[in-house]
Amino acid sequence: MGRVWHVVDLAGRGSGVRQNPVMGYTIAAMGAGDHDRVLAAGALFDNPPNRDLVSDFLRRPGHHLLLAFDPGGVPIGFVTGVEVAHPDKATELLVYEIAVAESDRRRGVATALLGALTEVARAAATRGVWVVTEPDNDAACATYRSIGARPVPAVTFDWDVAWRPSSGAEGDPHR
Numbered sequence: 001m002g003r004v005w006h007v008v009d010l011a012g013r014g015s016g017v018r019q020n021p022v023m024g025y026t027i028a029a030m031g032a033g034d035h036d037r038v039l040a041a042g043a044l045f046d047n048p049p050n051r052d053l054v055s056d057f058l059r060r061p062g063h064h065l066l067l068a069f070d071p072g073g074v075p076i077g078f079v080t081g082v083e084v085a086h087p088d089k090a091t092e093l094l095v096y097e098i099a100v101a102e103s104d105r106r107r108g109v110a111t112a113l114l115g116a117l118t119e120v121a122r123a124a125a126t127r128g129v130w131v132v133t134e135p136d137n138d139a140a141c142a143t144y145r146s147i148g149a150r151p152v153p154a155v156t157f158d159w160d161v162a163w164r165p166s167s168g169a170e171g172d173p174h175r
């Protein structure tokens with residue numbers, strides 16, 4: 001797979017926080033210790049984020065979470081990306097999830113988040129970026145097409161795995 005995404009040019013490079021001069025939105029890469037900022041953005045996620053899972057995600061190498069904030073500092077979008085490696089292939093970046101608050105959609109926030117994540121992928125020397133979405137998710141498909149991503153025909157399968165807590169772990173975070 002070649003490079004998939006076009007890079008969106010954002011000002012303020014190099015600080016981990018990028019300001020989009022057009023909209024006044026800020027995109028910030030979350031690091032270890034940023035749990036509270038992620039928890040404060042909980043309404044953007046499918047489920048309320050769990051503090052332990054947030055910490056675990058933020059600590060894992062190659063796991064990226066970017067938050068978008070409006071000019072008032074309110075979180076209005078996020079994207080997560082995970083670097084995937086393989087013995088015979090260059091590392092790639094999977095866009096795990098992206099969401100923008102309904103009130104802030106169609107303003108380029110997802111485009112800006114994907115542009116920032118692409119910069120992360122480039123900095124990590126990954127070969128390309130890929131994402132899976134449902135064919136009837138018109139907004140997501142329009143967003144990925146608009147940044148120049150190519151649709152790749154594929155069938156997705158998944159199956160369940162009985163989860164057993166490792167020694168010392170409490171409860172099943174997926175239940």
Ligand SMILES: CC(C)(COP(=O)(O)OP(=O)(O)OC[C@H]1O[C@@H](n2cnc3c(N)ncnc32)[C@H](O)[C@@H]1OP(=O)(O)O)[C@@H](O)C(=O)NCCC(=O)NCCS
Nearest residue numbers: 098099100105106107108109110111133139140142143146
């Ligand atoms: C998909 C989603 C993240 C897009 O966020 P967004 O900030 O509104 O997207 P943008 O404003 O950056 O739009 C990007 C492009 O897609 C187009 N687009 C966005 N939503 C659209 C819609 N509902 N119908 C048609 N086109 C749409 C925009 O017009 C824009 O095109 P352009 O560059 O030619 O002008 C948002 O709709 C969302 O959060 N959906 C629910 C969560 C979801 O489905 N996530 C995807 C999981 S894979």
